[in-house]
């Protein structure tokens with residue numbers, strides 16, 4: 073048996089008005105399971121980021137439901153959604169969005185600080201994660217002094233620091249060379265995945281497909297198929 | 306300090322260029338506002354110097370008078386009537402006028418002359434040197450030792466001079482509370498000598514000074530004087546009247562007000578603009594925070610904290626700078642008239658808070674509008 077982390081059904085999202093109205097996600101239903109690394113792949117513009125935002129409580133769908141551990145995400149108030157994202161989710165954005173005016177370690181501490189963890193403890197914990205991603209000596213540098221791959225690792229450490237149940241990564245390897253990309257994905261998988269966690273990665277990078285437990289294909293807003301390689305019992 | 310505010314603080318001060326620009330904008334605006342208002346306050350305070358120095362409780366004057374130095378002479382009947390009002394302990398005339406003194410060096414110096422009632426010397430100054438009775442001696446004058454004293458070539462007791470072609474002799478050196486605005490030395494003499502030495506019109510009394518029996522008699526006295534067609538003002542009322550005259554009926558007040566408004570607008574636009582760009586530059590980051598689970602109210606508190614911190618710091622720097630400037634100016638120029646009043650400080654603070662509120666408003670609006678989805682999409 074497996075536990076379902078996210079159950080999405082009939083998700084539909086439109087953009088634009090009138091003539092320009094287009095459907096970005098159309099009647100998408102799928103599940104993401106604890107213990108698996110789920111890939112969302114498909115051509116550019118197929119609606120991957122849109123779907124990812126909807127299931128993480130960032131973008132409201134026009135139709136459909138998202139159940140996380142049985143509770144309906146889109147029935148929540150904005151503040152409840154914020155709390156949900158803060159307490160349950162970890163995000164790695166495609167272009168990192170690190171604060172250039174803060175040090176690397178302070179950047180990593182942000183989710184803890186949002187959770188009102190006291191400053192010194194937050195920094196100490198962040199330092200631990202910085203060590204995990206192998207950048208302890210860069211703790212007091214601003215992120216701009218780091219290479220692209222190092223910044224990506226900082227962004228990942230930031231997503232991991234609050235120990236989220238669901239880790240969401242949008243194109244985490246887009247700006248990395250093949251080898252670094254593979255290393256990073258492998259690293260994320262080995263350091264965060266367990267039977268109580270779930271990782272969802274949006275990508276069109278074939279070089280990292282080998283780490284997937286499940287691959288979900290999208291085209292023109294529709295989910296065209298899902299293959300599960302591992303964990304299918 | 307809550308961690309989020311610490312983050313806000315670091316975001317602010319680590320952006321040294323913008324932080325400096327913000328501080329400079331607010332400091333500059335506060336500096337200008339405080340300087341302008343303080344100079345004006347200084348001028349106002351000095352414009353009433355004679356009222357303070359003479360110190361009478363009630364001043365009787367023609368209603369058209371709005372300045373000690375341009376009094377309208379009162380007929381002698383006013384004095385007599387004033388003496389007959391119930392509640393008046395005594396009423397005396399005082400003379401204010403100007404004269405020309407010819408100094409020993411041969412040069413001329415304008416002076417202002419105050420003639421005190423011969424019988425009571427009501428309104429006399431405190432003496433540093435000499436005896437007050439000597440004011441009744443022949444040609445006797447007291448000279449006030451203030452910032453203008455040296456314009457009379459630092460006279461000593463016994464020095465003689467020429468005043469409007471009469472002989473004058475210094476018999477005492479006085480000190481007064483406040484220095485006047487017009488930059489001329491002040492001489493005291495008796496009323497009778499003043500009106501004989503200084504050419505005047507048919508009526509010679511500049512003001513009638515009244516000492517009431519009791520503070521509570523003042524309204525009645527004022528009413529009686531009013532019935533005669535004259536005005537009786539308490540010391541504070543007279544000072545306010547003079548201030549209002551300078552504020553609203555001379556170019557001085559209007560210009561100071563304009564300068565203050567301009568400083569305010571300059572400060573408002575510099576800091577509003579800079580803070581807005583600061584927020585714009587960090588907008589994606591604020592959006593990322595929102596995506597990670599920061600609530601709108603938390604982002605607002607970050608911005609308010611940044612704005613408040615910068616504004617108060619700019620305010621402190623501006624006030625400090627203005628004060629230093631004034632101390633320095635006073636050190637170099639004894640006549641420099643500027644005083645920092647609490648009202649001025651409060652007003653400048655109010656203006657700074659308006660600047661802060663405006664900057665916060667435009668920034669908060671922007672931050673609340675961010676869609677975390679747009680950040681997600683990159």
Ligand SMILES: Nc1ncnc2c1ncn2[C@@H]1O[C@H](COP(=O)(O)OP(=O)(O)OP(=O)(O)O)[C@@H](O)[C@H]1O
Pocket residue numbers: 087088094095096114115116117118119120121122123682
């Ligand atoms: N805010 C928006 N306004 C209008 N159209 C939008 C908006 N966001 C997305 N779209 C449209 O929705 C569709 C799906 O976009 P989405 O970003 O989800 O694609 P994607 O699969 O993530 O693409 P990529 O691989 O390039 O990131 C696209 O056609 C896009 O133009």
Ligand SMILES: [Mg+2]
Pocket residue numbers: 120121122242682
């Ligand atoms: Mg995308």
